[in-house]
Amino acid sequence: MMESCLNTKAERRDQVVVEDLRRDLVSEFATLTYPQLSSADEQEHLKVYLRIRPFSAAESHNGESQDCVTIEPPDTALLKPPKLSLSARHSSDKSLPQTGQRFQFSQVYGPETPQRDFFQGTVKDLVRDVLEGGNSLVFTYGVTNAGKTFTFLGPDADAGILPRTLDVIFSSIGEQVFNGTSIKPQRCREFTRLNAEQQAEEAAFKIRFFRQFKENERSNASLQNSTNKSLFEGTSMMDTSEQRINLEVDTNTKFSVWVSFCEIYNENIHDLLEAAPSGAMKRMNLRLSQDIKGNSFVKDLRWVQVNTAEEAYKVLKLGKKNQSFSETRLNFLSSRSHSIFSIRILRIEDIGTPRVHTVSELCLCDLAGSERCAKTQNKGERLKEAGNINMSLLILGKCLNALRHNQQAKPPQHVPFRESKLTHYLQSFFCGRGKACMIVNINQCASMYDETLNVLKFSAVAQKVVVLSSRLPPIAPKRSGCEVSIIINTADRDRPGNRRSSLIGWDSSLEDVQEDEDDEEKIRA
Ligand SMILES: Nc1ncnc2c1ncn2[C@@H]1O[C@H](COP(=O)(O)OP(=O)(O)OP(=O)(O)O)[C@@H](O)[C@H]1O
Numbered sequence: 001m002m003e004s005c006l007n008t009k010a011e012r013r014d015q016v017v018v019e020d021l022r023r024d025l026v027s028e029f030a031t032l033t034y035p036q037l038s039s040a041d042e043q044e045h046l047k048v049y050l051r052i053r054p055f056s057a058a059e060s061h062n063g064e065s066q067d068c069v070t071i072e073p074p075d076t077a078l079l080k081p082p083k084l085s086l087s088a089r090h091s092s093d094k095s096l097p098q099t100g101q102r103f104q105f106s107q108v109y110g111p112e113t114p115q116r117d118f119f120q121g122t123v124k125d126l127v128r129d130v131l132e133g134g135n136s137l138v139f140t141y142g143v144t145n146a147g148k149t150f151t152f153l154g155p156d157a158d159a160g161i162l163p164r165t166l167d168v169i170f171s172s173i174g175e176q177v178f179n180g181t182s183i184k185p186q187r188c189r190e191f192t193r194l195n196a197e198q199q200a201e202e203a204a205f206k207i208r209f210f211r212q213f214k215e216n217e218r219s220n221a222s223l224q225n226s227t228n229k230s231l232f233e234g235t236s237m238m239d240t241s242e243q244r245i246n247l248e249v250d251t252n253t254k255f256s257v258w259v260s261f262c263e264i265y266n267e268n269i270h271d272l273l274e275a276a277p278s279g280a281m282k283r284m285n286l287r288l289s290q291d292i293k294g295n296s297f298v299k300d301l302r303w304v305q306v307n308t309a310e311e312a313y314k315v316l317k318l319g320k321k322n323q324s325f326s327e328t329r330l331n332f333l334s335s336r337s338h339s340i341f342s343i344r345i346l347r348i349e350d351i352g353t354p355r356v357h358t359v360s361e362l363c364l365c366d367l368a369g370s371e372r373c374a375k376t377q378n379k380g381e382r383l384k385e386a387g388n389i390n391m392s393l394l395i396l397g398k399c400l401n402a403l404r405h406n407q408q409a410k411p412p413q414h415v416p417f418r419e420s421k422l423t424h425y426l427q428s429f430f431c432g433r434g435k436a437c438m439i440v441n442i443n444q445c446a447s448m449y450d451e452t453l454n455v456l457k458f459s460a461v462a463q464k465v466v467v468l469s470s471r472l473p474p475i476a477p478k479r480s481g482c483e484v485s486i487i488i489n490t491a492d493r494d495r496p497g498n499r500r501s502s503l504i505g506w507d508s509s510l511e512d513v514q515e516d517e518d519d520e521e522k523i524r525a
Pocket residue numbers: 052053054111142143144145146147148149150151331333334335336367368369370441
């Protein structure tokens with residue numbers, strides 16, 4: 001973790017003026033603490049988009065195409081059981097739909113939808129939001145082999161939402177990239193200033209990191225295995241030709257872009273930007289922490305400053321290489337972990353000592369697919385992975401159900417966010433940190449009817465969840481927690497008469513992040 005510029009805690013405490021501290025905290029909590037929403041809060045339903053993938057040649061050949069899914073544009077899908085499905089054969093079970101069920105979404109995208117249209121209809125607005133200082137979460141949901149990774153990442157020649165997001169961010173920022181290296185995001189909404197030594201460390205990491213990329217390019221050229229090749233080939237950013245977003249900012253406004261990439265694998269969090277250790281060495285487990293506003297963040301996760309879309313894309317590719325994939329019976333390249341790629345944007349007024357105005361985040365999660373173990377015939381490690389994947393998705397479902405319940409009825413139910421790492425991490429996005437959008441992927445195969453029905457039922461609940469989105473004002477001079485980092489790090493901090501003392505108090509309370517005790521025990525064991 002970055003060091004604060006004040007050296008000792010005692011030094012900080014000496015300077016706290018209690019009344020100032022109280023005033024700062026009151027104004028912070030008045031606007032930030034949910035559920036006491038202020039007028040600046042927005043409430044909207046979780047956006048849920050359905051994407052139906054096309055049949056593969058083998059699926060068509062094997063009679064999987066039985067008109068199970070019909071689209072009723074623009075937002076409805078009708079699911080009918082295939083004639084030969086297990087459910088249809090058990091006609092005595094009256095609880096099973098025999099004529100079909102309709103499900104409504106924010107929008108339904110059919111199998112012929114190009115990646116570009118899908119991106120523009122779903123995620124592009126969230127990219128605009130993050131450039132304007134908002135926070136957003138995008139997550140994919142669906143059974144294994146339904147097209148989540150295709151939608152999220154896509155092949156190099158047909159980029160998915162994530163590479164397109166990177167492209168739009170950098171084409172919109174254009175020349176206004178902040179090339180300085182002295183400011184780094186920290187925790188959730190804070191940032192810190194780096195001293196010369198820390199800046200040199202960051203630069204050295206980046207050189208080492210991108211050197212790996214060159215090495216991969218070389219070894220990739222000699223790869224015989226088509227599985228690995230399809231994942232890791234493509235070393236340059238494709239031209240997605242996405243239209244830039246017009247940002248109305250003056251020439252002194254600059255944007256500093258940082259990315260991180262981690263996975264949740266068997267309930268452990270791994271940094272995908274750290275190379276996987278060789279041999280019997282285990283990956284380091286990272287911990288979830290919370291700032292005092294209740295926002296979760298991964299402690300000690302590596303954030304890399306990227307100045308171009310190509311750099312960001314390389315980070316994505318290298319991280320992907322470290323992710324846990326395996327071949328399963330249903331998907332030859334199945335994600336066995338939930339991967340979380342986060343983009344943080346610091347909007348900076350770059351005159352004299354640069355001042356950070358907002359820290360915003362777009363978090364993109366490609367969730368591993370739920371699966372029926374009988375169908376996948378998984379054993380050993382694959383079975384354990386599947387158990388963990390299914391468990392965390394089940395808890396996500398429970399959380400959405402409880403949120404939905406609490407919005408409709410009393411007494412409120414406990415929302416079990418803490419029962420899985422995934423939901424614990426995502427919690428703040430459902431509780432006021434920003435907007436959330438879910439992408440549901442299905443395939444239309446007759447043999448997947450039961451799973452598809454479950455996914456669509458899950459989506460129907462999600463669609464009704466209301467997400468609270470606190471539109472945080474830009475960082476106000478000498479008031480917010482973020483400003484603290486500037487104040488305590490600037491050279492003029494000892495000038496008499498400023499209100500630094502109360503802000504220092506706020507900062508030291510931010511140091512007091514909560515650790516997940518279970519994790520700590522696990523790591524010790
Ligand atoms: N819209 C699409 N157009 C063409 N092919 C697609 C589309 N969506 C998915 N596919 C293909 O379907 C197969 C499965 O897709 P993908 O690997 O994205 O599934 P997944 O849901 O991520 O699976 P898992 O959860 O097991 O990782 C891949 O071969 C992919 O190329």
